Amino acid sequence: MNKLSHICFAALTAVLVSTTVSAETATIGIRSEPSSIDPYFHNLGPNNAMLGQIFGRLVDWTPGMDQMIPRLARSWRALDDTTWEFKLRKGIKFHDGSDFTADDVIFSFKRADGYTGGNSSFRTYTKGKSVTKIDDHTVHVSTKAPYPLMPNDMTTILIMSSDAKGSGGSENFGIKAKDFNKGTAAIGTGPYKFVEWKKGDRLVLEKYDGYKGPLAQPWSKMVFRFIKSEPARTAALLAGDVDMIDNVPTTDIAKLKSSADLSLSQGISNRVIYLHMDQQRDKSPFVTDKKGNPLSKNPLKDARVRIAISKMIDRDEIVDKVMEGVAVKAGQLLPEGFFGRSSKLKPEAYDPAGAKKLLAEAGWGDGFGLTIHGPNDRYINDAKICEAIAQMLSRNGIPTKVETMPKNVYFKRASKGGPDKTPEFSFILVGWGAGTGEPSSPLKSLLMTHDKSKGHGASNRGRHSNAQVDALVTKALATVDDAARAKILAQATEVAIGVSQGIIPLHYQVNTWATRKGLKYNARADERTVGLDLIKAQ
DSSP, X not given: OOOOOOOOOEEEEEOOOOOOOOSSEEEEEESOOOSOSSTTSBOOHHHHHHHTTTSEESEEEOTTSSSEEESSEEEEEEEETTEEEEEEOTTOBOTTSOBOOHHHHHHHHHHHHTOOSOBSOSHHHHTTOEEEEXXXXXXXXXXXXXXXXXXXXXXXXXXXXXXXXXXXXXXXXXXXXXXXXXTSSOOOOSSEEEEEEETTTEEEEEEOTTOOOSSOOOOSXXXXXXXXXXXXXXXXXXXXXXXXXXXXOHHHHHHHHTOSSEXXXXXXXXXXXXXXXXXXXXXXTTEEOTTSOBOSSOGGGXXXXXXXXXXXXXXXXXXXXISTTOEXXXXXXXXXXXXXXXXXXXXXXXXXHHHHXXXXXXXXXXXXXXXXXXXXXXXXXXXXXHHHHHHHHHTTTOOEEEEEEOHHHHHHHHHHOSTTSSOOOSEEEEEEEOTTSSTHHHIIIIISOOBTTTTBTTTOTTOOOOHHHHHHHHHHHTOOOHHHHHHHHHHHHIIIIIISOOEEEEEEEEEEEEEETTEEEOOOTTOOOOGGGEEEOO
């Protein structure tokens, strides 16, 4: 198991009118609402965080992502280079009283692997794996080639009941997303049970008395209120309407620090905010000439153009002005302290002259036009980041329009909104959190050639393709020796970003949670807002 260098989280103090903390119910104001209660609908942070409280994982991470810990699996080991054995915990029951067994693990993997109709699938973690039942509480997971990251991948797949009752039919093993959204099929082993989901308003969970996990359940009931507006979320906390908020607006952090009755938890996350560019189509729908007319040729297919765009972006300005200093410039997929980073890649310096030289070399010295698309309710200051990038590109010869939208609309269009069910947009803002704790996850999902049959490029919305990257990542994923794999991953990252500029890294998020007096939140590197980590302050 890989040990990651510990990411330190600073505990800060600040303010509020003193109120009594409820012993039974925690009300939490969160920015991003999940798009579904179906655990395989969308590999998206808000979904994974919320649903991980209802459904269990075989393996999980500590909040700092410095080590993996047992959950539904009590132990795991490599039997040989291609087969891992997972011993399942006995006596675990689903919320409906049925027993958790190996059959549920097999069913969950098959459903996640074959899921249709969602966005950014989990296939990148399931494809190429064969799950075999040895007995009711033992499974073997096999691959054709050596695969050292099996425990890491097990942190990503939520386990559902194979007996979950839906409306039937052939879609996704007879269970439809709406069956989860109304609670019929939302049957897990997690610490909290589904009660109700009122879209746009709240999701309610209650304590599952049959839960057998390593952490105590601090609340009998949890109410997650969806408060998209940044000022409204802070106001709800100050008014005592909620006990905690996530994604504290960067503009409010300094003010809140000065108070005495509010506790802030803050830490750098594993999420990189980056740009995807259409590298597949000869004619890209949102690439134009400088007057807004369609172009018959797509300049984004040229790596020199992609590098030039990166050089036009002033990351210092984004961090200092847009993010209020609460972010860290990025030059690759993961921040300092994570396994498999490159020591050679640094954040791209702002270099307009160098950018214009590259554009001229590529035959685009007169520039062209773009539209940047992004969400306005998913990442910290996401719409503002899009606006800042558009201004930077526009003043450097690439006039750029901005179009942002709610994430539920955005991700569907960005993933398969085109007429041929391919990504609709040409130039987009996205974020990725490496849930497996090393760059193999984003390399495989974001930068390998899109191949649904292999589970490669599942979230490669720019359709970047580089044979050298594919070969290096494939080699890394079959390299058992950690030191050797780290070098290969670093090399793959250097080619994918430093040479090919398959994506443009911008910055790593620094996340902030704020709680009322008497409470404390254990800040997480994976950004999840979960009830088990909201505790009474000692």
